[in-house]
Each structure stands twice: as C-alpha cells, then as structure tokens.
Amino acid sequence: MGLSSTFAIKEEVLIVRLSGELDHHEAEQLRNEWKEIMYKNDVKHVLLNLEAMTFMDSSGLGVVLGRYKEVLQLGGEMVVCSISPPVKRLFEMSGLFKIVRLEENEEFALETLGVAS
Amino acid sequence: MKNEMAVAFSSISENESFARVTVAAFVSQVDPTMDELTEIKTVVSEAVTNSIIHGYNNEPHHQVYITCTLIDGEVELTIKDEGIGINDINEARQPLYTSKPELERSGMGFTIIENFMDTVEVISNPGKGTTVHMTKQLTNTKTVCS
C-alpha cells in the first residue's frame, strides 16, 4: 500500500496532500521531503489535505506535530482538511485540534488562509 | 469456538504494514465492523513500532512476535519483543510521555492502544523484553449473545 505525497505552493501556503498509509516506515521519508520543501520555499502556512489518507498512527501524529512547530517559527498557521473519521479520532485524542485548525475542504481552507481561488 | 494464530518476523519497519494486514485478515473471519478493524490495525501498528524503535533500538536482526486468539467474539492480541524492556511502565503509559523526543515521537502510542482496546496489560522486564496483552470484544457477536 504505502504512502504517496504531493506538494504544491499557492502564494504563502504549502499544500501537502497525502494518500495511503502513514506509519513509522513511511514517516521518515515524508518528514525529509516536507522539511526540505519548507526550507527551500518562501512559505508561511501549511495546509494538510488528508482526503486520500487510509491509515495513520502515532508516527504520523509525530510528523504533523514536528512540522507544526516549524510553521509556528515562521509565524504561520497549520490547517488540516478533508479528514476521515478514524484519523479525526487520533487528532482529537492527542489534542492536536487545539493547535491545528480543521476545515471542510481544500478550497475553503485556502480561502481562510487568504489565497484567492 | 477458539481460533488461534501466531507470527514472528524481523524487527524492520517494512513489517509494520505486514503485521497490520495479517492480524486484520485473521480477525476479519469474525465480521468486525470497519471501525473495529481500523482500531485493531492501529494498535498492532503502535505496539509493533514500539518493539522495533524502543525495544530493539531499530536493530534489524531481532524478532517481534504476535499471537491473536478469537474466542466468542473477543479478540485477544499479544505483541512481544525480547528487547531492552521498560523501567517504569506507569510513566511509559502516560499520555505524551516519550523517551525519544528527538525522533519526533508524540508519546501517544499507549494512549491510543488504551482507547482502542477494552483491556491493556503491559508486562516488561528491563533487559529481557516487553509483552503487551490486549483484549477487545467485538460488537457484532455481543448483540448476538445477549
């Protein structure tokens, strides 16, 4: 199954779209790619689209939390959208929604981050 | 009726998804709901990952052991390693506690396991290894029995 990730940049927002399964095995590579893109581009916010994510465990929470800290350093915000019920439960359990904003879908989330469609 | 299975595999991260899929396929025989299956997959992933990164410090040449038993709609799951063990189990089970913050761990593994299973028992001996024993009653069979 595995994980596939795509990155897109719209104005100040880095859009991260994940599909498949995010576990400890997949986390390492995702972390490296994600960090490098944030480092090399002039972005402030991160929008995480989890529409096609089929599985996630605490290793995924760790990666999200790690990038949240970097976004905070940039003075930006992290928004997650299109989240499935099981992944939502993990986020709730770990209190992630206290720091990461949840939105319905990518289009609406981008609007709230000031990106015109 | 009682139905049992056991697997052992190398302590490499590739086997985390193998372990999830294997246990899920076995449990599927008793018609769990999609949610229950996701919960069981998640706890397998948590415990196996813990054995690999904490128990065995990411050394690939060790073995992780899983046994799973289905009896009367209850799933019994045991995940075991022969790694470094846990000194303070109560501390380890605290939400957000991790001994490896430098690896970007969230410290949520045991909390997730406790949320998704009915009972969770952690048996550990420093230097000898860790066994996590869990049970979960599936809803399907509960309604049939009552």
Ligand SMILES: Nc1ncnc2c1ncn2[C@@H]1O[C@H](COP(=O)(O)OP(=O)(O)OP(=O)(O)O)[C@@H](O)[C@H]1O
């Ligand atoms: N099999 C094990 N062998 C040795 N130590 C373990 C084992 N499982 C857990 N631990 C210890 O218990 C702590 C808590 O485990 P838990 O799964 O809750 O968090 P974590 O693995 O550190 O982070 P996360 O699961 O969120 O990625 C670990 O940091 C580790 O010190």
Ligand SMILES: [Mg+2]
């Ligand atoms: Mg863990």
